[in-house]
Amino acid sequence: MDAEIIAIGSELLTPYRQDTNSLYLTERLNHVGVEVRFKDVVGDRREDLVSIAKNAIARADIVIFMGGLGPTEDDLTRECVAHALGVELHRDAEIVAWLRARFASRHMSMPDNNLRQADVIDGALVLPNAKGTAPGQWIEKRIGASQKILMLLPGPPWELKAMFEEQCVPRLRTSVPPQVIATRLLKIALMPESQCDALVAPIYKRHTEVETTILAARGEIQLHLRSRAATQDEAEARVQVLADELLAELGDFVFTVGNDTLEKVVGNLLQQRGATIAVAESCTGGLLSQRITMVSGSSAYFLGGAVVYSNGLKTVLAGVPAELIASHGAVSREVAAALAQGIRDRCGAKIGIGITGIAGPSGATPEKPVGLVFHSIADARGTDVLERTFPGDRERVRLWASQQALDMLRRRLMHS
Ligand code: ATP
Ligand code: MG
Numbered sequence: 001m002d003a004e005i006i007a008i009g010s011e012l013l014t015p016y017r018q019d020t021n022s023l024y025l026t027e028r029l030n031h032v033g034v035e036v037r038f039k040d041v042v043g044d045r046r047e048d049l050v051s052i053a054k055n056a057i058a059r060a061d062i063v064i065f066m067g068g069l070g071p072t073e074d075d076l077t078r079e080c081v082a083h084a085l086g087v088e089l090h091r092d093a094e095i096v097a098w099l100r101a102r103f104a105s106r107h108m109s110m111p112d113n114n115l116r117q118a119d120v121i122d123g124a125l126v127l128p129n130a131k132g133t134a135p136g137q138w139i140e141k142r143i144g145a146s147q148k149i150l151m152l153l154p155g156p157p158w159e160l161k162a163m164f165e166e167q168c169v170p171r172l173r174t175s176v177p178p179q180v181i182a183t184r185l186l187k188i189a190l191m192p193e194s195q196c197d198a199l200v201a202p203i204y205k206r207h208t209e210v211e212t213t214i215l216a217a218r219g220e221i222q223l224h225l226r227s228r229a230a231t232q233d234e235a236e237a238r239v240q241v242l243a244d245e246l247l248a249e250l251g252d253f254v255f256t257v258g259n260d261t262l263e264k265v266v267g268n269l270l271q272q273r274g275a276t277i278a279v280a281e282s283c284t285g286g287l288l289s290q291r292i293t294m295v296s297g298s299s300a301y302f303l304g305g306a307v308v309y310s311n312g313l314k315t316v317l318a319g320v321p322a323e324l325i326a327s328h329g330a331v332s333r334e335v336a337a338a339l340a341q342g343i344r345d346r347c348g349a350k351i352g353i354g355i356t357g358i359a360g361p362s363g364a365t366p367e368k369p370v371g372l373v374f375h376s377i378a379d380a381r382g383t384d385v386l387e388r389t390f391p392g393d394r395e396r397v398r399l400w401a402s403q404q405a406l407d408m409l410r411r412r413l414m415h416s
Helices: 021-031 046-059 077-085 093-105 112-118 157-175 193-204 232-253 262-273 287-293 311-318 322-328 333-347 394-414
Strands: 002-008 035-042 062-066 089-091 119-121 125-127 136-143 146-153 180-189 211-217 220-229 254-257 277-281 302-307 351-357 372-379 382-389
Touching: 002 021, 002 046, 021 035, 021 062, 021 157, 035 046, 046 062, 046 077, 077 089, 077 119, 077 136, 077 146, 093 112, 112 119, 119 136, 125 157, 136 157, 146 157, 180 232, 180 394, 193 211, 193 220, 193 232, 220 232, 232 254, 254 262, 262 287, 262 394, 277 287, 277 311, 277 333, 287 302, 287 394, 302 311, 302 333, 311 322, 311 333, 322 333, 333 351, 333 372, 333 382, 351 394, 372 394, 382 394
Parallel strands: 002 035, 002 062, 062 146, 277 302, 277 351
Antiparallel strands: 089 119, 125 136, 136 146, 180 220, 180 254, 211 220, 351 372, 372 382
């Protein structure tokens, strides 16, 4: 079954408030085998709400309205949904009594406005609100040939979650045909999105039973696979078959099947190999060290290192000969190698990493453009240097340089 989620509230159309409830609902709906086909955000305007409610009821099996169940004039959800369904509201005496008792227990008298919260759509089941004053409503109704489920839930996240979890999920499980969704996530470092898509599209297009989404951000591509089936085994088998085919095509471009970060994957490899590292960073200014130490337990393999921005410190802290810098320039293959070797020696690490480059926007020369970065790894087997020119602004160049160094290290460790 498919769902549509409608977030109601004019504040959600400003830059100051976001609809986060739908993220939670989507996760929970997927868990019981319901796919979300539409999400809408609508302000507190009667005609807009009625029109979106009519659309949603016509096209989705399950429609979830959230927000606008409060006591004020702009809380219109109850009446607009009733209107869209062509049914009436009635005032529920039990809710009125419950509301009065709730106010009385706090030694407050209830404003008449709050009576609106006792208005129930004809045919709806009332969902008590353990955390607030706005009860929810659950409606099952045959419309045309199809059986629809509608929910009205309160907007405050803690109220919505409690109500959905305790009262809606169990009801959904009995109404929704048993379906499970299996997912796989493949992460790829440093491949252009178009190149990745060219490789994988012919494969995933053959697997129409699996939905594949490609997301690219921050030097990483994520391939999200999802499949729905009647049983867990069937759904798992479908995503596994596709994941295996993709892995065979992409090989070691895939750094993880799962949600680990690149720095975490590299950390695991370092730990398995019993290796230690030290880094000498110029243009990344400590970003690589920061990323490596984001991982809890990184002290097992990360010794430390130095941010060697000036030429002087490249010599003093990482032992790069001053003549080398003078003859090749600080941003050079030779200096990158010397940074990796020097920091490895000085720190007594098994592996040394050096990064030097031009993050921009200033500092470029005709031979050395903005984005040019040399990455180096030194270990007992020898020293490698990788030259890359990254497009983009300063932040992007620095991020990609750290990403490249991590990926270079990952490959080195995988093949050692
Ligand atoms: P009540 O007025 O009784 O608190 P309500 O159902 O009318 O409940 P709203 O007034 O619409 O709810 O929202 C109450 C609070 O919940 C606001 O702070 C609002 O920003 C937040 N909220 C509403 N909808 C969402 C949403 N979709 N995601 C995250 N927060 C939301
Ligand atoms: Mg509101």
